[in-house]
Amino acid sequence: MKTARSMVLVSADPESIRRGSEKIYSTFQEELSQLGLQDEISLSWLSDSGRHNALPMVVIYPEAVIYGPITPEDVPYIVEEHLNKGRIASSLVAPIHELSGRIAWLSSRKGTLPAEKRIVLERAGIINPEDVQDYILHNGYKALGKVLITMNPLDVLNEVDASGLKGRGGAGFPTGQKWRFVSKATSNKKYVICNADESEPGTFKDRLVLEGDPHSIIEAMAIAGYAVGADEGYIYIRGEYALAQERMRLAISQAQELGLLGDNIFNSGFNFNIHVHSGAGAYICGEETALIESIEGKRGEPRSRPPYPTTNGLWKKPTLVNNVETLANIPAIIRKGASWYRSIGTPKSPGTKVYTILGNVNATGLIEVQMGITLREVITIYAHGMKGNSTFKLAQTGGSSGSIIPASLQDTPMDFESFNKAGVALGSGALLICNEDTCIVDLCKVLVNFFKNESCGKCNPCRIGNDRAYQILSNIAEGVGTMQDMKDLESIEMYLYQMSNCGLGQTAGTPIKDTLSHFRAEVEAHIKLKICPTGVCRMSGHKVN
Amino acid sequence: MIVLDADISVKVHKAVQDAIQKYGASDDELIPILIHINHDLGYLPSQALEELSVIFKKPKSKIFSVASFYGMLSTTPVGRHVIRFCESAPCHVVGGRVVFQALIDVLKINPGETSKDGKWTLLTTSCLGICAVGPAFIVDDDIYGNVAPAQVQTILARYE
Known part of the structure; x- marks a missing residue:
């Protein structure tokens, strides 16, 4: 790769593209070539940076100055001032309160904002995701080389085991153990599947990895394939992520061209190929057996377990299914070693966690920090406080596997163990932060509505239970609830947990359970006093069903 | 078999053939094929499912059961433009409700x-994965984030 004195990165996430970043890019091209600077200054795309308050944006290195939001008309000025004359065009610099997430991490080098710890998103936002050379320059495919040349599969298993990495899909199952199960299964054919059907409400961490650093997933899947004895992989990307699918397909073809995928990789005799498989809009396909059914061209209905996918997975062959974030940790663990990984995070939950911060806060977006940070720290430091100085009421940790966390628990360290002890689930890492204007009944209704729509309908407790719970909550929100309704909700929650076939149904009752245990008084106000304390619910007095 | 207008029938046949050409008729490509046809025609007409059932050597009911399962596939005709509004919690708590009401009103x-x-066809959908810019909705393939109720009219005016 050529060296350049400056590097210009134009943001290329879907939101920026919609706001005309392609025009910005082409204007840069024109302006630079007009001044004859095209050989001195490299121009490339910047993947999703995680924060979306100042889009479209342009980052210029080595000064790490961020301009945004900008229009194509601003480009000549930036080129003239910054790139030609070497002065920072301060009028266009993104205001500090709009700089956070990935950008905060950039600025943290100058000591302006607290640092994040980036492993999973180490390269996302820095490299050009459509250029394999850029990935290789940033330590890319080093881990795969190390594994294939100096390690045998057992060494890899031991290393992953020793790192203490736990699955980041929500359940937190030890990754090394899962790999070992698949490794031990005897079969002439095994598969590795990357679960990129990221549909938990409020979660888009995997999209950033796929869009910003697609080669890291290819590298990790090949390492996993080598460790467990698989030679074929699938990446199941949800249908809504068109850009991620496109970048992944491109990355795979680049890797094939360079011999990093295909037959006899690095002359080691190891073969590995990857297919991209598109989802078609079904949350349940994030459940691993439903995902496998979907790849096989069927309805995405979860299978009964056991047998587990580790022995009877895709086409009945042993299959390893890992989440994107889990896999993205692998190359770094191999490169730097398990003990390095153990030094980050808490002893029982090593490593980092990517959180998406959403809701009534000043800065929404995505951060990657060490395991064990508290909710209060996230809100005050990374989210820049509550919007309009409102009061923090609760946080919802996202989707099926998450919980509703009341303000009283905001000092609990966010790692798998502490959360388990407090009876809350970390989930996928979405942190929906709500202020005092949020009505618990209304929120619970929205969450249950999600499960009602996304239940695959295979088993009765989930299909009927969620539907009934939604009716009851709607009635409470209309002011026609009864005290019996609360008891009914409790029993629905219990049956969902005890009798559902898969994780979706088993955890679908969590919002109901948390609502009734932490916010009982507010629900009772709706029923007994016919008042919605926040004024959100309609309380029309009409029964919905 | 439902007999369609000859022109439409030719169009459907072509869409099916194009998809088969692109992906090949193996089981693991059924869903990508359905997505492709749905994208071409806006929905999955009965004739397309029938042709696929012959190609895949499966009962039409099986193909239909797959087609009707997934949110991005439609077995009934839709409008020229399809709006999918995110109704999940992150968009809801930052004002999704009023934006949705504005859509309904307009x-x-x-x-x-x-x-x-x-x-127009107005649909609700679960989380689209662009939660940091909620409230969000999609018109056809275009994503709109940070939408305020007052912007709804302007956004919709862009579509013919």
């Missing part, structure tokens, strides 16, 4: 309906 149709002139 379009004068209820969720799940198609307007009489066949221009």
Whole structure:
């Protein structure tokens, strides 16, 4: 790769593209070539940076100055001032309160904002995701080389085991153990599947990895394939992520061209190929057996377990299914070693966690920090406080596997163990932060509505239970609830947990359970006093069903 | 078999053939094929499912059961433009409700309906993965984030 004195990165996430970043890019091209600077200054795309308050944006290195939001008309000025004359065009610099997430991490080098710890998103936002050379320059495919040349599969298993990495899909199952199960299964054919059907409400961490650093997933899947004895992989990307699918397909073809995928990789005799498989809009396909059914061209209905996918997975062959974030940790663990990984995070939950911060806060977006940070720290430091100085009421940790966390628990360290002890689930890492204007009944209704729509309908407790719970909550929100309704909700929650076939149904009752245990008084106000304390619910007095 | 207009029938046949050409008729490509046809035609007409059932050597009911399962596939005709509004919690708590009401007011149709002139179909969807810019919705393939109720009219005016 050529060296350049400056590097210009134009943001290329879907939101920026919609706001005309392609025009910005082409204007840069024109302006630079007009001044004859095209050989001195490299121009490339910047993947999703995680924060979306100042889009479209342009980052210029080595000064790490961020301009945004900008229009194509601003480009000549930036080129003239910054790139030609070497002065920072301060009028266009993104205001500090709009700089956070990935950008905060950039600025943290100058000591302006607290640092994040980036492993999973180490390269996302820095490299050009459509250029394999850029990935290789940033330590890319080093881990795969190390594994294939100096390690045998057992060494890899031991290393992953020793790192203490736990699955980041929500359940937190030890990754090394899962790999070992698949490794031990005897079969002439095994598969590795990357679960990129990221549909938990409020979660888009995997999209950033796929869009910003697609080669890291290819590298990790090949390492996993080598460790467990698989030679074929699938990446199941949800249908809504068109850009991620496109970048992944491109990355795979680049890797094939360079011999990093295909037959006899690095002359080691190891073969590995990857297919991209598109989802078609079904949350349940994030459940691993439903995902496998979907790849096989069927309805995405979860299978009964056991047998587990580790022995009877895709086409009945042993299959390893890992989440994107889990896999993205692998190359770094191999490169730097398990003990390095153990030094980050808490002893029982090593490593980092990517959180998406959403809701009534000043800065929404995505951060990657060490395991064990508290909710209060996230809100005050990374989210820049509550919007309009409102009061923090609760946080919802996202989707099926998450919980509703009341303000009283905001000092609990966010790692798998502490959360388990407090009876809350970390989930996928979405942190929906709500202020005092949020009505618990209304929120619970929205969450249950999600499960009602996304239940695959295979088993009765989930299909009927969620539907009934939604009716009851709607009635409470209309002011026609009864005290019996609360008891009914409790029993629905219990049956969902005890009798559902898969994780979706088993955890679908969590919002109901948390609502009734932490916010009982507010629900009772709706029923007994016919008042919605926040004024959100309609309380029309009409029964919905 | 439902007999369609000859032109439409040719179009459907072509869409099916194109998809098979692109992906090949193996089981693991059934869903990508359905997505492709749905994208081409706006929905999956009965004729397309019938042709696929012959190609895949599966009963039509099996193909239909797959087609009707997934949210991005439709087995009934839709309007020229399809709006998918995110109704998940992150968009809801930052003002999704009022934006959705604005959509209903402007379009004068209820969720799940198609307007009489066949221009719009309004659907709700689960999380689209662009939560940091909520409230969000999609019109066809275009994403709109940080939408305020007042912007709805302007956004919709862009579509013919």
